[in-house]
Amino acid sequence: MTAVARQRLLLQGQLSTALARLVGPCAERWGDREALEQRLAVALGALPSCKYLYVLDPRAHQVTANVSPEGPLPDQAGRDRSTRPYMADALAGAEFSMSSAYISRNRRRPTLTAVQRLTESDGTLLGFLGADFDLRELPLTRDLYQQPDQWMQLKGDPAIRGGLFNQHRVDSPLDTRIDEVLDLLTELVAAHGVFHGKLHFSSSRATLWLRDDPFRYRLLDYEDLTDPGICLAYPQRTYPEEAVLSTEQVAAVFRTFRELRFMDDTIYLRSGSLNIFNGMVGLNFSCDGSHYMSGQEFLAKRLDFWLGSGEEHERP
Numbered sequence: 001m002t003a004v005a006r007q008r009l010l011l012q013g014q015l016s017t018a019l020a021r022l023v024g025p026c027a028e029r030w031g032d033r034e035a036l037e038q039r040l041a042v043a044l045g046a047l048p049s050c051k052y053l054y055v056l057d058p059r060a061h062q063v064t065a066n067v068s069p070e071g072p073l074p075d076q077a078g079r080d081r082s083t084r085p086y087m088a089d090a091l092a093g094a095e096f097s098m099s100s101a102y103i104s105r106n107r108r109r110p111t112l113t114a115v116q117r118l119t120e121s122d123g124t125l126l127g128f129l130g131a132d133f134d135l136r137e138l139p140l141t142r143d144l145y146q147q148p149d150q151w152m153q154l155k156g157d158p159a160i161r162g163g164l165f166n167q168h169r170v171d172s173p174l175d176t177r178i179d180e181v182l183d184l185l186t187e188l189v190a191a192h193g194v195f196h197g198k199l200h201f202s203s204s205r206a207t208l209w210l211r212d213d214p215f216r217y218r219l220l221d222y223e224d225l226t227d228p229g230i231c232l233a234y235p236q237r238t239y240p241e242e243a244v245l246s247t248e249q250v251a252a253v254f255r256t257f258r259e260l261r262f263m264d265d266t267i268y269l270r271s272g273s274l275n276i277f278n279g280m281v282g283l284n285f286s287c288d289g290s291h292y293m294s295g296q297e298f299l300a301k302r303l304d305f306w307l308g309s310g311e312e313h314e315r316p
Helices: 002-020 023-028 033-046 085-091 158-162 178-191 228-233 247-262 295-300
Strands: 050-056 066-068 071-073 096-098 110-119 125-134 152-154 194-200 205-210 213-220 269-275 280-285 290-294
Touching: 002 096, 002 110, 002 125, 023 033, 023 110, 023 125, 033 050, 033 066, 085 096, 085 110, 085 125, 178 194, 178 228, 178 247, 247 269, 247 280, 247 295, 280 295, 290 295
Parallel strands: none
Antiparallel strands: 050 066, 050 125, 066 071, 096 110, 110 125, 152 290, 194 205, 194 269, 205 213, 269 280, 280 290
16 A cells, blocks of 8 residues: 555654664663653653653663653563564564564554664674654644555355355335436435435435535435435535536436346345445445456446456456
8 A cells, every 4th residue: 555655664664763763772771660761751852752661682682671751661671572563574684673563562553663782883783672652642744545446356155156146136216216316316415505415225324424514324215215304404505616526427327226226136246335526336235245446447348247257357
């Protein structure tokens, strides 16, 4: 994932520089646990996001307490960290290494560990300096992750796929009035502030997210979806200029949902979603396979693609 890789590079540059500054001071105090812990406590001031600092011997056995902003944790002295995954690169000779994120044993939160090799001036290995960081406290740029819009296919429960040809579609109440329902959803998106909606055909319900209240979704049942008066419950809103899809494309996406619902008695659409701001369409089929793609790509595909008779990909 590009966004994660970029954050790791930025973080690695910051941490490697900060920990490298401690090599000399730790070497000067080597063999004196109290002096090492005092120096680590001072170093925490320059690492405000650090959860624990500690020193290990060449075998990766801990020779100091875990020094934390709240004080030392002496029970960690003597701990063998040699088998921990974050020590592998350091024990193999890396000057500085940084682990992948993992769930910590104590706090059960996403954490990463940086390890700096400690040497004397002539290069003789003394041990290692370890630093644990809680991901929620790290000084990252925190650029919002952008979801790529290329087509993604995710296969679902193998048990459902295995029994696919022993089942067939049964009309739901929504199916009997599907044209009215899709017209209503189009209206809610075009003129009443709905920016993300998911239609569950088999259970005759929909979940909607509104621009006026994006942190809460609304659940509409069959009675709601077949009552045009439901529009009175939502404020009128001008269709947003930031939307990736036009209102015409929104209507076309919903019409295509209808085609996929009735395209076959065995392979058919169970649920479909649409988000006008990222332009993504989500699909879940009777085989429990899921697809995510841009609305433009979705509208460009013919029905035979989904039935598996096209040449691009296998069926859903």
